[in-house]
Amino acid sequence: MEMSLKALDYESLNENVKNCQYAVRGELYLRASELQKEGKKIIFTNVGNPHALGQKPLTFPRQVVALCQAPFLLDDPNIGMIFPADAIARAKHYLSLTSGGLGAYSDSRGLPGVRKEVAEFIERRDGYPSDPELIFLTDGASKGVMQILNCVIRSQKDGILVPVPQYPLYSATISLLGGTLVPYYLEESENWGLDVNNLRQSVAQARSQGITVRAMVIINPGNPTGQCLSEANLREILRFCCDERLVLLGDEVYQQNIYQDERPFISSKKVLMDMRAPISKEVQLISFHTVSKGYWGECGQRGGYFEMTNIPPRTVEEIYKVASIALSPNVSAQIFMGLMVSPPKPGDISHDQFVRESKGILESLRRRARMMTDGFNSCKNVVCNFTEGAMYSFPQIKLPSKAIEAAKQAGKVPDVFYCLKLLEATGISTVPGSGFGQKEGVFHLRTTILPAEEEMPEIMDSFKKFNDEFMSQYGDNFGYSRM
């Protein structure tokens, strides 16, 4: 049998490839794409992709990168009619950091000059030194996460603690690398808080099954859950990582997206540095950031970085070596990263416009987070924690037993069944909670808060109308799925 198969026949593929699941672009997305082809209007809220839903790019960074792409414009006598002087100056600055413009491979860690700007940003943010040699630029944060997990995972006996619900980058990458996901549950009724006792139990249970737990992932602000971790919580997590000798992977790609004032974003690096030795010198921490999220939303550019703390130099060399195999991250996104960490300063020609555009987006996101939470909570079979940060709403849908039965008949997981019906009825393309993980017997969906603000009331009305009809079709007196 084996002999008659070819290497790219399905039956003979690497099982790790076949085993991985990535719901954000899974069944729901594929069906939505089909419907779109057939002419139906689809609202793609399955992925945090702000520009796809009409968010305009910030002007200044686009001016700078456009000039870097067309450096011959810098000699054009008419250039000042089209581009402001500070954008021209910044383009010259970034070109001077490259060795041949955007068309030349950079060092595999990224341009040294941009890594220096990132380090300065981290120092300003945290109040602690940051070393450019320990910052690597990547094609989006996802690629960085994959590089690090590749170093950590040696076999299926290696476990990675991942929050549930989680962003499926983690589950998919762990499957692909042949490791084991060790879940720890976030508490929905505690505003998706993290209980360190749950962590201990998860680790103990994994160990009893022969798993070596090697790393822990936190997503702060949370995806899909939208919560901000408190400083006290972060301190407990770091202490736990120190005790258990775990590498902490801090996915902090939503650090600029905060929609309340009580719980600001605090970086894992800062909390770690605030702690006493030996913890501050012991815990291995990798922190991730990106140009895709924040109010920039430059997803399609694929720019990110990770910073390494307490990682031995020989390991840094190994990570560098592996990064070298694909030569270099794309250079234009490296420049977006430089611009994101060093935006126009007060007094610069473009400063006011930049601030106006940035505030406009962030304030609107804050209003949209509120509209969405309120919209979901106005349905009596839906409960939804407020989106404190990130760009998602993750309501729990209490499904009647008749709906669960109907899903079973249709061969679908109940929340997939619900989300498919929602898609067909309204064009709203969400991701079922089962794609992120959830406790047994409860059901969610994830939607981004990104549709245009003016469209939000109509979208939430359309959701409510669908949900009411769904409930009148499947509602019964036999009870709901449990809270």
Place this chain on the structure above:
Amino acid sequence: MEMSLKALDYESLNENVKNCQYAVRGELYLRASELQKEGKKIIFTNVGNPHALGQKPLTFPRQVVALCQAPFLLDDPNIGMIFPADAIARAKHYLSLTSGGLGAYSDSRGLPGVRKEVAEFIERRDGYPSDPELIFLTDGASKGVMQILNCVIRSQKDGILVPVPQYPLYSATISLLGGTLVPYYLEESENWGLDVNNLRQSVAQARSQGITVRAMVIINPGNPTGQCLSEANLREILRFCCDERLVLLGDEVYQQNIYQDERPFISSKKVLMDMRAPISKEVQLISFHTVSKGYWGECGQRGGYFEMTNIPPRTVEEIYKVASIALSPNVSAQIFMGLMVSPPKPGDISHDQFVRESKGILESLRRRARMMTDGFNSCKNVVCNFTEGAMYSFPQIKLPSKAIEAAKQAGKVPDVFYCLKLLEATGISTVPGSGFGQKEGVFHLRTTILPAEEEMPEIMDSFKKFNDEFMSQYGDNFGYSRM
């Protein structure tokens, strides 16, 4: 011991990560970077990175992508003073293919409209239909190769046939994925030709060691060896792949870089389609291309594609799923790819300039290929095949036994020893042949043919002078390393 280590301590890293080697940015490159920091002038010929060595970008594609980055310019009344009308029209065309401009993630396979343009290019090139659904855009060709090998390699019992000398992307990726590289030797004395009998022997030997050979890599035009495969040779290879049920990975990233007329580039796809069934319907083929090479040299943009032939739909779905985990390739490079496969047409405003620039680069590369080959062959202990295509010269250096002894004393592989001395003496940063693989007891170096044409005589003089001094220091009467 294991318990006291942390996951990112060197001793506890994934062994596959530690085992992989990537010489193109290895010891020589690191030493060159150090010397550059110390103020020494370095000629980086270690990697095919044309813009880093002064090649100017083609104007038209840069104009189009600059406009796509700054779409607000399209409404500027002064835009026509800076950009030609056909660049403006093409920018509007590409923006219409996106769903939110360059800042939005595209489909994980790339923009459908660009994939259609790639398919049309392949149809024109080969005279056979090409299906956009079987073309995936990638962040450079390397990423595509890694995705495909990830599907093929299941364990260290899976073998991949790789030419020796080879581009170390292959050896490094196979190590990283935990597979086994099965070498087949190219014949230096036959102008780096490929003998199918050698292939058979390699496969037989691997099988006798319990290896399942699953795929075969060809690099055409060759890297580092610079040869073009003949149609007859490609036909033998395809027949061999059919007999042995191997997937063929056709690395064709240098297809535009041809420096002679006797042996033009012919794609594996065309040769396969020219053959009779069952071969034409049986052989699984993946072909790779990029915007990094050719006369474009847009390495830093990170754009590539692969086309799949005879791959079952379920496997295509799996490859799509895995591509989805990192969401999408960067969008600006997708547009570069679109432009590369559909350049300005005769009659377009920018056509003449585009052709002038393109010809200028290609003709100069052809002259440089000749200058370099002749320069190496003018040294009596150096022999070098002519660079028929690609962008490298791969001379064999016959090292005297005294030099081999000195290298041994210094703890270095002999060609590394030679290349380090060359670097220190001249600033020329090459890659030792051992980084690509070579027969036992023979030594090479790889250099690109990319230094500016006007600098080439000086570089070759400087090489010759170094080599003469090296030979007078280490030369002896006891013989050379064998030819």
